[in-house]
Amino acid sequence: RSKVSGRNTAILYQPEWQDEQRKKSELIQALRFAVQNNELFLHYQPKYHLAKLSINGVEALVRWQSKDFGLVSPATFIPLAEETGLIDDIGLFVLKQACIDCKDWLAKGYDMPVSVNLSAAQLSSGMLPEHVLAILTETQLAPRYLELEITESMLMQDQKAIDSQISTLSKQGINFAIDDFGTGYSNLHYLSRFQAATLKIDQSFVKKLSTSSQHYNLVKGIIVLAKTLGLTTVAEGVEDQNILNILSRLDCDSAQGFLLSKPVQLSALYSLLQEKTAS
Ligand code: C2E
Numbered sequence: 067r068s069k070v071s072g073r074n075t076a077i078l079y080q081p082e083w084q085d086e087q088r089k090k091s092e093l094i095q096a097l098r099f100a101v102q103n104n105e106l107f108l109h110y111q112p113k114y115h116l117a118k119l120s121i122n123g124v125e126a127l128v129r130w131q132s133k134d135f136g137l138v139s140p141a142t143f144i145p146l147a148e149e150t151g152l153i154d155d156i157g158l159f160v161l162k163q164a165c166i167d168c169k170d171w172l173a174k175g176y177d178m179p180v181s182v183n184l185s186a187a188q189l190s191s192g193m194l195p196e197h198v199l200a201i202l203t204e205t206q207l208a209p210r211y212l213e214l215e216i217t218e219s220m221l222m223q224d225q226k227a228i229d230s231q232i233s234t235l236s237k238q239g240i241n242f243a244i245d246d247f248g249t250g251y252s253n254l255h256y257l258s259r260f261q262a263a264t265l266k267i268d269q270s271f272v273k274k275l276s277t278s279s280q281h282y283n284l285v286k287g288i289i290v291l292a293k294t295l296g297l298t299t300v301a302e303g304v305e306d307q308n309i310l311n312i313l314s315r316l317d318c319d320s321a322q323g324f325l326l327s328k329p330v331q332l333s334a335l336y337s338l339l340q341e342k343t344a345s
């Protein structure tokens with residue numbers, strides 16, 4: 067950014083950069099407001115068991131409907147939330163709402179867990195076990211119905227502090243999934259470091275399954291590896307039937323993706339669940 071060669075470039079470039087900065091600080095302002103004013107809500111994306119083609123779990127995905135900016139993607143606002151510390155409040159909101167909603171579908175007779183994405187910042191505070199266990203007590207949700215999704219890169223940080231929090235929560239019966247598997251600094255060591263129950267194969271691999279033999283072989287290998295280690299596999303980002311068929315043949319356990327269902331509101335999730343039971 068400092069390599070501005072001529073005067074013209076500088077004049078053309080700077081306002082754009084300033085615009086970006088201004089937009090960013092306005093977003094941060096609005097995000098502060100969002101948490102306090104209930105602009106955040108959850109969508110749920112089902113996971114389908116491939117052999118039974120039934121819904122066997124649901125992932126909570128946070129949404130922000132901003133008064134000023136419209137619907138903002140978590141890919142945009144989660145990094146801002148991490149940068150500003152707002153992630154603590156957002157993370158607690160997501161966890162609590164997900165537990166409340168899971169409790170609700172259990173009461174309606176749908177016996178399936180909820181998965182919640184964690185952010186690195188939530189682990190770095192050291193407060194995660196305390197927060198999670200307090201929310202489980204408050205919502206009266208049994209720990210086995212909560213799965214926490216963490217990414218490989220989150221495991222790269224302060225190992226001791228992270229492992230001890232994960233192990234505290236595991237001992238209580240909470241499950242862990244490794245999200246976006248294959249995209250981080252893939253260090254197979256962490257697969258043995260703690261007892262993750264689930265491995266989610268990143269969509270970038272899944273999408274190329276039918277067109278690239280290299281990706282096909284990679285996914286095949288990941289599934290074999292996961293099975294050997296006793297992990298359940300979930301393929302992310304399944305958008306067409308052909309890929310779903312290949313995953314079935316490779317003995318992948320579950321799949322998620324637009325082909326099966328987009329992330330939806332709780333009420334729409336209930337419609338999906340009803341359809342499934344009816345058919
Ligand atoms: P993720 O946890 O890997 O979630 C999967 C993302 O892929 C979601 O995007 C989902 O809508 C999208 N997706 C699902 N199926 C398909 C498909 O078939 N095709 C395509 N192209 N996309 C698909 P979303 O909801 O925008 O979330 C993006 C990321 O933001 C998530 O990736 C996760 O890392 C983060 N995120 C979302 N909600 C939360 C949250 O509550 N807390 C934290 N810390 N991060 C969150």
Ligand code: MG
Pocket residue numbers: 125183215245
């Ligand atoms: Mg996830």
Ligand code: MG
Pocket residue numbers: 245246266268269302
């Ligand atoms: Mg993912």
Ligand code: MG
Pocket residue numbers: 246
């Ligand atoms: Mg992701």
